[in-house]
Amino acid sequence: MIEIFQIAPHIVEVQWPKEISTEILYQKAHVKKKLIEHYPHTLLRAVSGFHNLGLFFAEPQNSKEILTISRNILSNYAGESKMEKHLWKIPVCYNGKDLEKLSEWKNLSIIEIIRLHSSVSYHIHFYGFLPGFLYLGGLDEKLATARKTNPEREIKAGSVAIGGRQTGIYPSTSPGGWHVIGQTPITMFDPTRSPAVWGNEGDIIEFFPIEFNEMALYEGKIPEKIKYA
Amino acid sequence: MKGKYLKKSSMLEILDPGLYCSLQDEGRVAQGDIAVPFSGAMDRQSLHLANHILQNDLNASCLEFASPGPTLKFHYSTTITITGAKAFLVLNGKSIAPANNAILSLKPDDVIKIKTLESGSWAYLGIVGGFDSEKVLGSQSLSPGITVLSGLLKGNTINYSSQDFLFSASSSRVKPAFPWEKVKVLKVRKGPEFSLLPEEIIRKLRTDSFSFTSERNRMAAPIHELLPANRLEILTSPIFPGMVQLTPGGKMILLLMEAQITGGYPRILFMEEPQRNLAVQMKPGQKFMFEIV
Numbered sequence: 001m002i003e004i005f006q007i008a009p010h011i012v013e014v015q016w017p018k019e020i021s022t023e024i025l026y027q028k029a030h031v032k033k034k035l036i037e038h039y040p041h042t043l044l045r046a047v048s049g050f051h052n053l054g055l056f057f058a059e060p061q062n063s064k065e066i067l068t069i070s071r072n073i074l075s076n077y078a079g080e081s082k083m084e085k086h087l088w089k090i091p092v093c094y095n096g097k098d099l100e101k102l103s104e105w106k107n108l109s110i111i112e113i114i115r116l117h118s119s120v121s122y123h124i125h126f127y128g129f130l131p132g133f134l135y136l137g138g139l140d141e142k143l144a145t146a147r148k149t150n151p152e153r154e155i156k157a158g159s160v161a162i163g164g165r166q167t168g169i170y171p172s173t174s175p176g177g178w179h180v181i182g183q184t185p186i187t188m189f190d191p192t193r194s195p196a197v198w199g200n201e202g203d204i205i206e207f208f209p210i211e212f213n214e215m216a217l218y219e220g221k222i223p224e225k226i227k228y229a
Numbered sequence: 230m231k232g233k234y235l236k237k238s239s240m241l242e243i244l245d246p247g248l249y250c251s252l253q254d255e256g257r258v259a260q261g262d263i264a265v266p267f268s269g270a271m272d273r274q275s276l277h278l279a280n281h282i283l284q285n286d287l288n289a290s291c292l293e294f295a296s297p298g299p300t301l302k303f304h305y306s307t308t309i310t311i312t313g314a315k316a317f318l319v320l321n322g323k324s325i326a327p328a329n330n331a332i333l334s335l336k337p338d339d340v341i342k343i344k345t346l347e348s349g350s351w352a353y354l355g356i357v358g359g360f361d362s363e364k365v366l367g368s369q370s371l372s373p374g375i376t377v378l379s380g381l382l383k384g385n386t387i388n389y390s391s392q393d394f395l396f397s398a399s400s401s402r403v404k405p406a407f408p409w410e411k412v413k414v415l416k417v418r419k420g421p422e423f424s425l426l427p428e429e430i431i432r433k434l435r436t437d438s439f440s441f442t443s444e445r446n447r448m449a450a451p452i453h454e455l456l457p458a459n460r461l462e463i464l465t466s467p468i469f470p471g472m473v474q475l476t477p478g479g480k481m482i483l484l485l486m487e488a489q490i491t492g493g494y495p496r497i498l499f500m501e502e503p504q505r506n507l508a509v510q511m512k513p514g515q516k517f518m519f520e521i522v
Binding site for chain 1: 258259260261262263264265266365366373374375376418420421463464465466467468469471472489490491499501
């Protein structure tokens with residue numbers, strides 16, 4: 001069920017069927033991990049999308065060979081339940097500047113928005129957009145909101161926001177078109193720390209509400225790592 | 230104590246940054262899976278040439294800038310060279326001839342102003358021994374969200390090792406070539422979504438002339454001529470510098486070194502590095518055709 005596309009002599013892409021699913025997420029995470037082990041020196045960069053894995057090598061590769069190896073890896077894939085994953089609980093102060101507008105548009109009370117946002121588990125599909133930005137799957141459809149037509153010039157680091165069918169956390173201050181519903185004091189990306197991020201593809205994220213005066217408790221911290229069974 | 234004598238730290242001061250002045254080396258190849266962009270020199274060949282001329286490590290960091298160039302004060306004697314786009318220099322108020330690839334010895338407190346670049350878009354100022362700055366995730370390249378500074382600003386300083394010894398230059402100067410001036414064809418490969426393109430778009434890609442707009446930066450170079458609007462949709466997918474994206478409105482965008490690592494537009498073409506080094510230097514409006522190999 002996987003195919004390969006040769007982008008350049010040293011760049012190939014392993015492709016799954018075009019859909020967003022946790023099944024593909026965990027197959028892809030497994031293939032990525034094993035390919036990195038298989039090519040410890042030549043595979044320099046492995047970047048995931050929702051249904052594809054871009055592989056950047058130090059030297060030209062035979063894509064058929066990589067496809068064969070990837071298929072062999074997948075034939076030994078034991079399924080999602082056997083994948084090691086962790087749960088991270090992220091404190092959020094739901095005081096975002098777009099929260100009231102969202103409540104009006106969606107005809108949902110602010111309390112209901114907070115409940116819907118903080119009562120589900122999200123999967124980390126991959127990192128993209130900005131260094132340390134998580135692509136999370138699992139947003140309740142009731143909260144899906146089209147992105148702003150005119151992006152804001154500045155969205156603060158730590159902003160928790162909704163854009164389209166996704167929710168995410170801005171790891172650094174940047175322009176952005178998502179609706180800000182809250183703020184987390186947790187550090188998402190710190191290039192001076194190794195590793196610079198705490199979560200891995202396939203890990204689970206849950207949000208829990210905190211009061212504004214509790215922000216300082218978590219300031220600059222990373223969340224507690226919980227083994228997820 | 231010899232090392233201490235040679236490594237006396239000195240600094241370069243940015244009096245005026247001009248456009249897109251930053252420090253760049255070969256960039257960050259690792260860490261892509263946490264969304265760290267490649268960064269690094271837009272025209273890697275010119276970066277390497279500057280370092281080659283100065284007998285530096287080829288990956289040593291250089292100042293990269295667009296037009297108009299920066300005004301710089303060197304607080305201690307050193308040796309520099311400029312490669313890439315054709316640069317006219319003013320040294321302490323006096324114009325000097327185009328000096329690409331020449332080895333220039335500077336005295337303490339010399340001020341260099343780089344005027345409008347005349348051929349090419351990106352120039353590199355290399356310094357003997359390279360610049361000293363903190364490596365973040367394995368590279369000195371300035372990059373938004375990664376390094377404290379995303380570009381150099383007025384008043385910023387960068388350290389370099391002062392040079393009390395005479396630089397022994399090889400006798401012959403590498404003749405500046407500006408090869409991008411003659412480019413009429415850019416070779417590209419088919420991107421992952423090429424096969425989804427309607428016949429009409431493929432025909433236009435093969436037969437029409439294109440040019441880059443002036444709205445270029447380190448992330449991307451948009452292409453001026455529009456292709457027909459389309460309804461191609463993809464899920465967010467990995468992208469690499471050199472990919473050409475196609476928007477629903479028919480705009481093509483060549484992704485460059487500071488591009489994000491994932492994107493939501495179809496990736497229709499891919500331009501490999503030797504061609505990309507030429508493409509980034511081409512003038513806005515300079516016509517070319519794609520040769521799809």
